[in-house]
Amino acid sequence: MKRIITVFAAVAALFLAGCATDMSKYYDVQAKAIEADNNAVMGLAAAAAQGNQGAIMALAMRQGQAGKIAPPQDKALQWASILVPAATNIYGINRNAAISMKQLDAEVEMYGTTMGAFGTLAGQGIDAAAKDPLVIQPTIVHVPAGGSLTSP
Numbered sequence: 001m002k003r004i005i006t007v008f009a010a011v012a013a014l015f016l017a018g019c020a021t022d023m024s025k026y027y028d029v030q031a032k033a034i035e036a037d038n039n040a041v042m043g044l045a046a047a048a049a050q051g052n053q054g055a056i057m058a059l060a061m062r063q064g065q066a067g068k069i070a071p072p073q074d075k076a077l078q079w080a081s082i083l084v085p086a087a088t089n090i091y092g093i094n095r096n097a098a099i100s101m102k103q104l105d106a107e108v109e110m111y112g113t114t115m116g117a118f119g120t121l122a123g124q125g126i127d128a129a130a131k132d133p134l135v136i137q138p139t140i141v142h143v144p145a146g147g148s149l150t151s152p
Helices: 002-018 024-049 053-061 075-130
Strands: none
Touching: 024 053
């Protein structure tokens, strides 16, 4: 049990250390992208204000690109996204196999008990068949000519 707790603590420390990504460069790039996008909009707005049809069309059809830069991905999280589901599946398969084996063992024991009972019944039948048969003979009763029943 102590070993499992130690492994769990080590894995948790690894994930916490892996998630501590420095995001300052990402935020700087995001700020510059937003600033560039704002400058582009201001330039198009100035041209559109002077009646430039192309600038008006560009503003109407424009889709902002600011904020669409993907954040940096952490290597530990990428590996975890691959390994954790695989490990979970392997553990689940292992547990399902153990449960199936227990169920099979229980069924074998149940059928063994059932077949043992049938074997006992069959053995009793064979033993009974090996004995001499019980023959019941009729009793002859004599009735005299004049009258009453008498037993021999």
